[in-house]
Amino acid sequence: MHRLGGGTRGRFGSASPVIVAAACLILLQLALRGWVAGSGYFYWDDLILVGRAGRYPLFSTDLLLHDHDGHFMPLAFVTAWVVTEVAPLAWAGPVLTLLVWQLAVSLSVLRVLFVLLGARWTLLVPLTFFLFSPVTLPAFAWWSAALNALPLQFALAWVIGDALLLVRSGRRRYAVSGTVVLVIALLFFEKSVIIPFVAFAVAVLAHYVDGRPHHVDGRHSAIRVVARRGARLWVGSGLVLLCWLAGYLTVVGVSGVHNNPLGMRDWLPNATSLGMVPALVGGPWRWERWLPAAPWADPPGAAVAAAWIILISVVALSVYARRSVWPVWLFAAVYVLLMQVPVALVRGGPNTAAELMQSLRYFADFGVTLSVVGALILRASPREHTQRLLLGPRAAIPLMVLFVVSSLCSTYTFVRSWSPSPTKTYVANVKSALEHWDGVPLLEQEVPWDVLNPLAYPQNLASQVFSPITAPGTFADSTPHLRMITDTGAIVEAQVWWNRRIIPAPDPHCGYRIHGGDPVPIDLDGPMFEHEWTAQLNYLANRDGQLAVAFEHGKTVAAPVRQGLNTVFVRLVGSGSALRISSRTEGLVVCIGSGPVGVASYDN
Structure with missing residues (x-):
């Protein structure tokens, strides 16, 4: 015994x-x-951990007590913060x-x-x-x-x-x-x-x-x-x-049950017969994957x-x-x-x-x-x-060798399935492009869906994903020069689609005159549903200052303007048939002409 x-x-x-x-x-x-x-x-949730590590200090409740998809994991966030602080996005x-x-x-x-x-x-x-x-x-x-x-x-x-x-x-x-x-x-x-x-x-x-x-x-x-x-x-x-x-x-609360006993009839046998049992003898030997999902047995x-x-x-x-x-x-x-x-x-x-x-x-x-x-x-x-x-021992050693060989085959096929990564090319190109940033803000945008799913919004925004390596002001809600990050990570010129347009105002000399703090309605040629849109505001300003821009139903965004005839591109989230624009700078008078309001895009 x-x-x-x-x-x-x-x-x-x-x-x-x-x-x-x-x-x-x-x-x-x-x-x-x-x-x-x-x-x-880096894959999927990795970018969320890195992004939060880049935005919050180590000893903050926003970092340590974050409910990450039902997970309570403060020490995991601590680890991600330390790693990101030492070598951001490396x-x-x-x-x-x-x-x-x-x-x-x-x-x-x-x-x-x-x-x-x-x-x-x-x-x-x-x-x-x-x-x-x-x-x-x-x-x-x-x-x-x-x-x-x-x-x-x-x-x-x-x-x-x-x-x-x-x-x-x-x-x-x-x-x-x-x-x-x-x-x-x-x-x-x-x-x-x-x-x-x-x-x-x-x-x-x-x-x-x-x-x-x-x-x-x-x-x-x-x-x-x-x-x-x-x-x-x-x-x-x-x-x-x-x-x-x-x-x-x-921190997390009690999450609801999303499945039912009938659905579990397929789930449990699949995990056992196709996953764990083959793994006991060095399997599964073959992995399937549909990008951007993770491989499965x-x-x-x-x-x-x-x-x-x-x-x-x-x-x-x-x-x-x-x-x-x-x-x-x-x-x-x-x-x-x-x-x-x-x-x-x-x-x-x-x-x-x-x-x-x-x-x-x-x-x-x-x-x-x-x-x-x-x-x-x-x-x-x-x-x-x-x-x-x-x-x-004479019988056990060959069996152990066979198990190890079988496991090595499964490991090799897993790596072959796992290693293709659109994120690697995308992040490398963005990092390289941002090293030559000229100080003009980029409009906020989502990273490609195969890098981080839109279900992760707002943590799939580029400003959050790249927060460990960007300077303050790299991303903003408005910019005088519209550029976008492509799906491969290059920064290119962009334009606004004419999904809707600002209707020309009756005043042929000024268009819509903005002065003072009372919002002026800027009519569009049709309604827009709740979404993220970009408004191209072509304006003439008497001095440098700041405008407040919003949809009829949506969050107000601050947009800096410069003296003279210029253009500013504003990212707005909301809906309605008109924009509402007011001045936030005393003595500022701005004339706004016609322009597109729609989706920002770039030529492929």
Whole structure:
């Protein structure tokens, strides 16, 4: 019968070959993940994090307490702020954070496996699965997703290890350590609420597989022992969860359920059969992608069937060959189900594709949990007369090599699908163009839809996305020289379409005369619906000053004017059949003539 942390009974010298081998595997994974990270670029929500980091100071509620699509993640915003402050819109910064976090996660997983199995060569089996399984790959490659997923994985493995050590030794430091790590994880990702519950379940299962489960009270005894010996950690975690919940509900609130049980019938099987089960054997080998969406698992049908056969065979063989492991597999099955349901409920809906569940980025923590499940099974005592069914090193090594090769194939196909990025070209060209900015403001505009979806408005505005690298006044609501950023990131001349026009005024010498603070109605030749429009105001001013411009229904915009005959282009949001213009400068008289009001565009 194994004991928790059994490896500590060996001297460091006897443990070193296993630890050296584990370290080599971790370094190999780090090199592989470095290639994956280097092949990517800022994607979607990354630009929101960078944009907010460029606009708000570090210790501001607008940054730290921002409700990011239902996520409460102040430490993720802190990380993004620091990286952006050091190297604004430079991909090297996110790559470094990804690799540092990945190393921390891998070492945390090694720690918990060492606690469960000691310095035994069998430790390398679950460690290899975690290090190379594609189940953690999509969440790693996307920086904003990784700022949620990697701290969760680290904390999950660390707190499980602390729970096991606390139950074994009773030392208070493990309760303190586990509670502190839980706090940090919760401030990166709200899904970290699962950590103490998973840690409790694993500690119970470890005690159970070590005991005499054929006794009637074996199961209940394990629960009582773990609850009593780990009470400091469980009480501390409970208090932390209560405090965190109060903060979460204050910032985010309770989001509605968007799906229904009928819709979940497609979502859950897709995530399991086409995503997680193939990943258990190194799949899915093939990824599909429709730009600008993220890749999703699309394994061949025959491969899915083979993965299920392998999984069922492994489960059946382990239950037959080892004592007390069926509760471990039951725990794994329940974990998979409970992990999927919240995603299906919160992210699902009639306008969301079921392929979202196949992207695997929501299930990266499954890699940690299944590695621990594997360690628990290897920890269980073999049944009598089944020694011949247990794999020895000669059989295990080829199987591990096959798994790694399979995982490398899936990693390669993922990177090939993930690396095409319209954002990379767009951002590089905009950065280059802004280096030669002449001081004349650019009108505010949205970035291309394949860089950041309009659903992210107003965070998809160019002024927000490029806030870390732009000088004050680079973007404005009015400009004397109309230029636009193209979909490829070049800054070019632009013009206003004649969707509507300003009707010429009766006064042939002045047109519409603007003076004083009372708004003057400037009639259009037809109504305009609620939208973003650009008004081209051709004017003659007696002095420099400022006008206030708005639609009949919309927000007022300040537009500077210069003495003489000039033009100013004003970006307006609103609707109506007329503009309302007034003077904000004492003594300013402006005559406005006819001109277009419509969509600003450039020649392709």
